[in-house]
Amino acid sequence: MAIDSSSVISSSGATTRFRRRRSRRLSESIVTAVLMVCAAVTILTTVGIVAILLAEGLSFFGEVSPQDFFFGTRWTPLFPSAGFGVLPLICGTLLIALGASLISLPLGTLAAVYLSEYAQPKVRNILKPILEVLAGVPTIVYGYFALTWITPLLKSTIFPDIGVFNALSAMIVVGIMTVPMVSSISDDSIRAVPASLREAAYGLGSTKFEVVTRVTFPAALSGIVASYILAVSRAVGETMAVTLAAGASPRITANPLESVQTMTAYIVQVSLGDTPQGTTVFRTIFVVALTLFAITLIMNLISDRIVSRYKERYE
């Protein structure tokens, strides 16, 4: 088409202009294609994760029945009398996630209420970044802190018979590291509550406490609940701190003074060991990761759903 037009228009300037436009259009579409490929990397990542976990998981289930895996209570894949029941790992993971949320949810909520309703802007501008540093400290540092400071402290004060590796110290550090997830997201959603609601409540003679507990907090509840779910999901996927602090003893227990093993800690244990690849034992890490992936994905989807459903209620 461009050649046709150039033969009609005799001026050479017009020809080069048309050529330039054609090469411009070509380079534009190349650029678009490259950018699109980069965006597609994220889709490929998801597809890759799901494909790998499913492929290895399915060949695992060819060797061990799903019933033994999901309902078995003995997790000893590395022993000669191998037991492939995942319940001890799930129990360890949930125990630590539950204990951590007993710390992170109340502390995070209180911090969010303080930051959004009570703090002077000056205090807030200092306090909020400091709290966010808690989430930026590498988790290995929390593991070190739990192992070398919290456990000895607990042993010398409240629990003299606590083990070197125990679930309690892991709960504490995982709880502390997830405080900023709760406080930041909850703070944002409390501050997103329109001022008119607060002003109306004050106008009716409410005190600050009543405004916070009966107006802004309920109004921001969806965001706050979403932040709770994210914090628990983060605690479920947390790896290094629990590996260092809670140890490697898969067992079904509710006693936080004992050593437990989480799903993530098991994957680390096998990765550091000398289990040959391609064996049933090695496949366990993929099937455990598949379980972990499914649990965190469901929690994140629920949290997303809550946020998007209630987001525009006041806008």
Add this chain to the structure above:
Amino acid sequence: MTTDPSGTSFRSNLFNVKLGRRHLTGSIFGVVALLGALVGVAVLIIMLVEVWRDGIRYFRLEFLDLFPSRKPDQAGFKSAFWGSLWVIGTTAMIAFPVGVSAAIYLEEYAPKNWVTKILQTNISNLAGVPSIVYGLLGLQIFVRGTIGVGPSLEDLGLNDFGRSVLTGGLTLALLILPVVIVASQESLRAVPPSIREASYGIGATRWQTVRHHVLPEALPGVMTGTILALSRAIGETAPLIAIGALTFIAFTPEHLLDDFTVMPIQIYNWAARPQHDFQDLAATGIMVLLIALLVMNAIAVSLRYRFGHGNGR
């Protein structure tokens, strides 16, 4: 007549506002909320002080010039420190261009349809996937060269990357990609539409507009977001353990296909030993890691203040 005073007293009883008590409850609650916020700060301070007290003994220049050793007094951080620099450098070289390009596509090019929506949802879900899962992804794709189904790299006559710097860098790049993309999208979105319209108005193409006008304006914010994402990557341990990075290395990497270890893995290795001296070495390692993080964050913050007009994050 006699009912009037009794009536008022009845009404004032009903309307007993108990303001004093209500304000007291409020103040107590405020103090409790403040204490809740301060617990985190207190733990942070105790943690830093403890690391400092344990680690200061080995904190000297030779620490960065010695390889790990069985004797604590001769042990150092050299291979881990350089390993981390190599891996993070590789991660940056991959995650920055890919992440920014993906963000440009999503913000400037992508049509508003269901495909774009899936892309966006997928990115926010990827950010919630536990990091160790990325390690298994890296292990299969880059170390074993297979996704479990279909032909492996070896079948196709290609070499896998082994447990090399390149594998580690690629794995961490995939891990932080969602963070880089979201941060870049935010700063692209903060560029006023008038700039784009002016550029289109004088006949620029879409790419020319992005390349010469939108991207330079958004760059400080993009860089800040990328550096913050990299500072997350430098502290990551689990995915690199999952790809099988070695825990004992007595050399520094020379090229991308060399074996490596990184600072957090070396710290883990020392901290997991029962001997007290090695735990102190771990604390020294943590000091170096935290200083590295501090430097990266300082760069990110200064970029934001220097160039960003509230445009950063």
